[in-house]
Amino acid sequence: MTSRILHSPTSPVIVTGAASGIGLACAQALAAVGRPVALWDISPSVTEAAGQLAGESGISCIGLAVDVADLEAITGAVAASRDALGPIGGLVHAAGIAGVSSLDQLEPAFWDNVININLRAEIFIAKALRADMASLPGSAIVGIASINATLGNAMNPSYSASKGGMLAANRALADDLAADGIRVNSVSPGQILTPMIQQAIDHAPGLKDSFERHIMLGRMGEPDEVGRVVRFLLSDEASYITGAELVVDGGNIPSQR
Numbered sequence: 383m384t385s386r387i388l389h390s391p392t393s394p395v396i397v398t399g400a401a402s403g404i405g406l407a408c409a410q411a412l413a414a415v416g417r418p419v420a421l422w423d424i425s426p427s428v429t430e431a432a433g434q435l436a437g438e439s440g441i442s443c444i445g446l447a448v449d450v451a452d453l454e455a456i457t458g459a460v461a462a463s464r465d466a467l468g469p470i471g472g473l474v475h476a477a478g479i480a481g482v483s484s485l486d487q488l489e490p491a492f493w494d495n496v497i498n499i500n501l502r503a504e505i506f507i508a509k510a511l512r513a514d515m516a517s518l519p520g521s522a523i524v525g526i527a528s529i530n531a532t533l534g535n536a537m538n539p540s541y542s543a544s545k546g547g548m549l550a551a552n553r554a555l556a557d558d559l560a561a562d563g564i565r566v567n568s569v570s571p572g573q574i575l576t577p578m579i580q581q582a583i584d585h586a587p588g589l590k591d592s593f594e595r596h597i598m599l600g601r602m603g604e605p606d607e608v609g610r611v612v613r614f615l616l617s618d619e620a621s622y623i624t625g626a627e628l629v630v631d632g633g634n635i636p637s638q639r
């Protein structure tokens with residue numbers, strides 16, 4: 383039996399939330415295999431991150447300060463990314479906020495903000511990119527969901543809804559965009575050591591130990607362990623995977639510990 387050697391796309395990718403953590407690790411993993419990256423983030427530090435990545439990798443990268451909750455800003459940033467790098471063949475939606483608020487504390491504006499950043503943005507960026515992606519073979523989208531799409535936590539109904547909604551929405555997009563040869567998948571990280579979770583650990587002594595006691599691999603994950611999986615899903619190595627959720631949690635959901 384022979385195994386085909388696949389030549390993966392080299393088209394540019396937009397990565398949201400790319401100033402930090404998982405988004406930055408995805409941008410680094412993609413640039414490492416020669417894919418130009420448009421790094422988007424609400425933090426202005428994203429321009430510095432893009433400059434550093436371009437310098438280290440020798441690959442074209444741009445950084446754009448954009449609030450993905452703002453639909454007009456999305457339209458402008460898609461055009462600016464295309465102008466700088468050419469037609470876009472990949473999207474990673476990693477921008478997200480933790481959305482910690484129990485039911486009793488929950489306010490409508492808070493709910494809307496979590497949903498708009500974590501979920502709505504991905505859908506409307508995908509809509510703006512459809513023609514680009516349809517024109518480029520091997521185009522693909524990855525949304526960063528969470529194990530909280532599956533696991534219940536009283537402190538984050540809005541976050542859980544945004545991530546569970548992403549799994550469902552990505553299955554719907556996968557069905558629609560398959561007609562254009564575009565694959566759409568979700569990656570659900572477990573507890574990954576990024577600034578987002580570091581804040582929680584810093585404020586709760588013993589939290590890291592309790593996470594690690596439960597995880598089969600006995601440790602929290604590193605951002606690059608998610609970045610490499612995202613790169614795989616954006617490559618032709620994953621040519622028959624669409625509408626799927628890939629859980630990257632070190633054995634968290636399956637654990638009985």
Ligand SMILES: NC(=O)c1ccc[n+]([C@@H]2O[C@H](COP(=O)([O-])OP(=O)(O)OC[C@H]3O[C@@H](n4cnc5c(N)ncnc54)[C@H](O)[C@@H]3O)[C@@H](O)[C@H]2O)c1
Nearest residue numbers: 399402403404423424449450477478528571573574576578
């Ligand atoms: N770290 C974890 O353990 C973990 C687990 C599961 C899922 N996730 C998800 O992974 C993604 C990345 O999280 P992370 O852990 O790297 O956190 P992070 O805080 O390090 O990175 C998130 C990035 O998103 C950016 N961002 C926030 N709001 C934005 C907006 N409105 N517009 C543009 N950018 C915005 C932030 O500035 C930040 O750079 C999130 O969607 C998060 O929900 C993280």
